[in-house]
C-alpha cells in the first residue's frame with residue numbers, strides 16, 4: 001500500500017528513526033542514492049510562498065536522479081478550479097511522487113486518498129512534518145539522541161509547528177512542552193493524539209501558559225513566527241498577546257546551559273526571537289535549514305521504497 005507523509009504521526013517511532021538514520025547516511029554521501037534515475041519526475045506544488053522548501057525539494061529530487069516539476073497553484077488548475085482528487089489522478093500517471101504546500105490539511109488527505117503515488121505535506125495550516133524531520137535530525141546531531149530530551153515550543157500553540165512538535169516529539173520519545181496564551185492553545189485533538197503516542201514511547205506532552213515555567217531546564221527551545229501565512233491581518237492582535245513568549249537571552253538563560261535554539265525560518269527578528277538569540281552561539285538554525293535537504297531526500301527514498 002502506498003505510504004504518504006501528511007502528518008508527523010504517519011510514522012511510527014521505528015520508522016521515524018529509520019528515516020533519520022537514512023538522512024544521516026545520505027548527508028555523508030550526498031549523491032549515493034538515485035531512486036529517481038530515469039529520470040522520474042516529482043511534482044512540487046505551492047499554494048503559498050517558500051524559500052527553504054522549494055529549494056530543498058528541487059535540489060533533493062535532482063540529487064536523487066530525478067526532475068523536480070515546480071508548480072505554482074496560481075498558474076495551474078488546482079486551487080478552486082480543479083479538485084485535489086482529480087489533480088491527483090492526472091499527476092499519478094506521470095510523476096513518482098507529489099509534494100504539496102497548501103492551506104487546509106483536508107486537501108492533502110483528499111489528494112492522498114485518490115492517488116497511487118506518495119503524497120508529502122510540504123506545510124499545511126495544521127502541520128509542517130518535513131520541517132520536523134529536519135529539526136529532529138539537527139537535535140540528534142547536537143545531542144546524540146532524541147528520547148528523553150525536553151523540547152519547549154513557545155508562541156502560537158495552534159500553529160502548524162507547535163502541532164508538528166507535539167506529534168513528532170512524542171513519536172521520538174521526547175518531553176514536549178508548548179507555552180502559549182490561553183487564546184492560542186493547540187488543537188485538543190492533536191494534544192490527545194500526542195498524549196496517546198507519548199504513552200507508548202516514554203515521552204510526555206505538557207501545555208503551559210507561563211513561558212518561564214515551560215523553558216526551565218529545557219534541552220531545546222523552539223519558536224516560530226507569530227504571523228503564519230494567511231494570518232497577516234491578525235498581526236497587531238497577535239503581537240499584543242504573544243509578546244510575553246518572545247525568546248530573548250533572559251528566557252533562554254532558564255533552559256539548560258547547553259540548550260540549543262531552533263526556528264524553522266523565516267524569522268521576524270525582534271518579535272518572536274531577539275537577534276541576540278537567533279544569531280547567538282546556541283542557535284542551530286542554519287544546520288536545520290540545510291537538514292531540510294537531507295531529511296526530505298531520506299523521506300522520499302523511504303516512501304518510494306514503501307510505495
Ligand code: CP
Pocket residue numbers: 049050051052053054123131264265266
Ligand atoms: N521553514 C520553511 O518551510 O521555510 P519556507 O517557508 O521558506 O519554505
